[in-house]
Amino acid sequence: MDANGGIEIERKFDVDELAVLPRLNDLPGVQAIAEPVVHDLEAVYFDTKDLVLSAAHITLRRRTGGDDAGWHLKLPERAGRRREVHAPLGRHVQGVSGHSEADAVPESLAQLVRVYVRDSPLAPVARLRTTRVVHALIGAGGETLAVLCDDRVQAERLVHERASAAWREWEIELVDAPKDLLDAGQALLAGSGILVSRHTSKLARALGDRFPVERSQNYQRPKPTRPAGNVLLASLGEQISVIRTQDPEIRQHRAGSVHAMRVATRRLRSVLATYHSLVDPSVVQHLRSELSWLAAVLGGSRDEEVLQRRLAGLLDREAPALLLGPIRERLRDRSETDADTAAHTLVAALDTHRYFRLLDALEALIATPLFTAAASQDARVVVPALIKNEWKKLRRAVRRATNTVPGPERDLALHEVRKRAKRLRYAAETAHPLNSKRAARVSRFAQKLQTILGDQHDSVIARNRLLRRGGVDAFLRGENTFSYGRLHALEQQKAADAEARFWTAWSRRP
Template sequence: MASSGFVELERKYDVDDHSPLPPLHELPGVSRVEQPVEHQLEAVYFDTEDLLLASRGISLRRRTGGEDAGWHLKMPAAGGRREFHEPLGDHAGNVPAPLLQLVRVHVRDRILVPVARLQTRRVVHRLRGPGDVHLADMSDDHVQARSPVTGAVGARWREWELELADGRPELLDAGEDLFAGAGIRPAAHESKLRRALGSRPVPAVAAAPQPRRKGPAAAVVLAYLDQQVRALKEQDPLVRQDAEDSVHQMRLATRRLRSALATYRKLLEPDTAGRLRSELRWLAHVLGDARDAAVMQERVAGMLESEDADLVMGPVSRRLEIDLGQSSRDARAAVLRALDEERYFRLLDALDALLADPPLTKLGSQPARKVVPKLVQRDLKRLKRAVKAARRAPAGENPDLLLHEARKCAKRLRYAAEAAASVAPKQARRLADAAHEVQDILGGHQDSVVARQLLRRLGAESFGLGENGFTYGRLHALEEAGAADSAARFRQAWKNFPAAALVK
């Protein structure tokens, strides 16, 4: 697993060979500037042949020389770039697995190859503040680009980098003012790699369509799909790092994608939507197993902790840890395997292709204000039918299954309304909030159903092991009471549910 990384905050400037360094000691808060230290650096940058990482503002390099020799991965982050480090290792061409996992969602099963080689003579001026605090480093770089294969000389340039250490961001602003006074402007390129690539084309990432009430209906679903694909890709490396709540968030993006493709399927060619929904169902199922195992472990463990000690009979905690802990570990292992499967990579390719060149139907080109409300209304009617079926369940029909179906319909309506926010903002928000409330209530009910199944099984197994099954029965009864309460809350919430969807 790679480190959590740190956010790099810096400003770059283009300068000519004869530009004198400004008086850095005049910057606010700077007490002294250390004597400069010179380093000889060599960096080899890795990417796919078609520069997929560069197109997303990501750089991956192996650098020798200087104080931080090693592998460096830089990814876009709020306010700067997040940087991850790994040791040099024994083989110059082998990207460390922890860093490779962080970019796998972009490169997938493509090969990473050297795309640029930079030799840099760096002179570092360290800025110190009161108490000798390390505020920032001013690096004066003379850069020489070379071919990563032949070593042939390419472009030469000089640039300055002012990078924060423990200083405040205001120092960067003051530095920019100081340099501007000397006629120095910010760099034209966002990174050394971009400048080294020169005229080599870097593929552009398509901008998301802007949905409008009077615009085409397809823009509504495409903007929502784009948003969820981005969310899925953001969560992929976090899931691999086992970040908190990452599996849930990735599963949520997957479900939203699948739901939107269902609600708005008539705006896209049926074969495309159908295939994607099938593959998204597979991914959501894999993520769901991991998420459900973790939720159930937390739920039952929390109930057990709330019990009086004299009501906990036998090794209940130990049995829960053995059963649910193993289930959770197995489910996580299955997720990690799935994220490295060709099937997952092809799903990502298909999602990218859909957004890059969407196969639209004629209905998709019609005004959103006329088309979208009808599609959302269909999902509202679908929910009403499911609720009616649950409330009028005939004898012998399992009401839990019917309530679970109503929950799934509420979830689909919620996502449909979220996507339709550009068509009728207030109505869509009200509908989405109401559907979310129903979904949450019935989600708690369904969790109770699963928990009772688990407790019943563990109780039966405890009897066979010669253990006391009292506590399992008691927790089962508490879950029954909780489910009854959820059902009552659902009936109350449904009384206030919006009668209509969106006004055209």
């Protein structure tokens, strides 16, 4: 990724043309103020026609002039903090139809906002020309603690009826100092009647009345006496947020990102199933179908990662004398090939209309939920009944597993038990704000079953790889198949041990 950056910690202040800087030397730790440096800057801000990045408090700009010319992407983290990612100016960019090359957003930055932008084009929405006077605050060791920028801005709005504006503002940004210096700077300016800007950013000020109003949640924190629909919306909102966070991480191949999004996708699908009586059936059916597709694509990459780690562990625990033939190389090569294929398939899926429309549908459900009458009933009445129903389904699945013969049929039945345990766990977790002790007890038990049967199911997958894509292929190549059979037997014993642990755990259910 051709980008770099860091955490931006700054505050902006509104000032008039006659404002005079106070004595910055009075700030804690500041020993001197460097000679001011003047820069002439031009910044073009990019967004979609509907300003979806601005609505998410994300800033994407192309700046020329000054000592940080290039592309800047600012992503919100916590109050007063933003992560800034950079990319250089240059020709290695992704073209956008209808705009000059200078208006083409680098792919390294575009991928970080695609979960918001989706298939909408990015285009210039504002142009700012700024005369900046930089005052560096120097510490005892000669280091730059912070900078105060005195900006005079000329802004043009390029969308939704062109408009122009001009203003002056000060900005204090930390460089190598604790946040206390920022607080002290704010207090010093307040003593002169200068207050923190009412505008969140220069872009917000440039867009004026077209800047998106922050959306308010259409639901309240779940409580027993509040509608059951609030419980569902809170859970959905939490998992949709995880998807937004993990999408760019997957595109950058960050460790753990695929697993995190897959879990969020499964939680969404599971919670929609549990709470299906609260939402229009057609909406639930469509979303669960599309979430199943996304989970399967994510699963291809994640399952291969888990399998590769499991087989590597098996091989590492074996005595070298028992590893006959090139078994390690064969299994590693197969896993790497399958992992690469799954990873490419996943990233391609995240750039499809199908994925973007799924995100649209999830957000639409949160914004304007198509609730049934049951959603308006008290959560303390509705939610326990839904969880009780999941308990019943889990018990039925366990009875079916009890009545199946050992072998592939039992493996399938136990896998169904695992899925039912997982659904019970997720349902119980949604009820945590209503009855934390009971919800925690049920979710811990369900998670224990899920973990045990997860090990059993992973063993089934590993045995399938060892038999079909290991031993059989080795036999056809004329290689020794002893070690494949031995590892298969070890995995078979692991599965039997896991099943025994499950029955013990089930006998101690709450």
